Amino acid sequence: MMLNCPRFERPREKAICNGIETLSNQELIAVILRTGNKEMSVLNLASLLLEEIGGFQALKDVDYYQLTKIKGIKQAKAIELMASIELAKRMQKENTKRFVIKEPQDGYEYIKHKLMFEKQEKVILLCLNSRLEIIQEKLLFIGSGDASMLETKEVFQHTLRCGANRIILIHNHPSGNPAPSVEDELITQKIKEMADCLEIEFIDHLIVGNHCFYSFASKKIYQNKED
Missing domain, CATH: 3.40.140.10 (Cytidine Deaminase, domain 2)
Incomplete structure (x- = not known):
């Protein structure tokens, strides 16, 4: 739910207009979650998620059960978020294995x-x-x-x-x-x-x-x- 947020301030619209790199950590998570619930907007849900797991850096170690314990995070949202985290981890691994050309x-x-x-x-x-x-x-x-x-x-x-x-x-x-x-x-x-x-x-x-x-x-x- 984003009814209380002006359109130009919504994460997706902001990403389209200004570039994905302009989004905050909270906004990036909100884009992945896509929707909030009857009680809170998707931005508030993203903020709650970060608070519950102990901050942005803790995302790399979060698991399915931790996520689904958070009010508003069910199976689909948990899996989508974990998939995004796994992609980031794999890209980081690829970066550490770059091929070197010396001759x-x-x-x-x-x-x-x-x-x-x-x-x-x-x-x-x-x-x-x-x-x-x-x-x-x-x-x-x-x-x-x-x-x-x-x-x-x-x-x-x-x-x-x-x-x-x-x-x-x-x-x-x-x-x-x-x-x-x-x-x-x-x-x-x-x-x-x-x-x-x-x-x-x-x-x-x-x-x-x-x-x-x-x-x-x-x-x-x-x-x-x-x-």
Whole structure:
């Protein structure tokens, strides 16, 4: 029930107008709970929940029985809230297992099974943080031809959006030969120049072939017969 709350102050409307990140802890919980009851609004129910379990930090350890003891929290609300908490826990675990790329071989090992036997060319952007951990992987292009079809601005739109300060570009040659074409050379130079202007480190551009790859940073082809 939200009858006593102006529409622009309701959590869902506030999230839509101002962004989900503007919601307080209480409001985020209210969005998950969705409704209150005859005695209290959903915001009041969220506030009561936090009070009963001992504060926001206690959410990570709350269980089903604790939740269902709270007046106004029944089975459905308890399960929905626990599902949201579990998702947050799993995302946190994923963040602690980020893949680190310190050399060309690392990038190849990370991506080879996704690109090696593709029949179409794919261009993938890896966005890294200052610790050389992959924080986002983005498929930029699928098609025939070459990497010159790639729009340079698209590379940096994704890079800036996720807050990365280092990038690696990777694409495959369906022919199996990773030797760079003239077009590959040109797009690499173009991205390097733009990265320099934006103070983003362009670590490497890898071309994946059949059990081998080319690194623009090393300027050589690596053979990997053990794949």
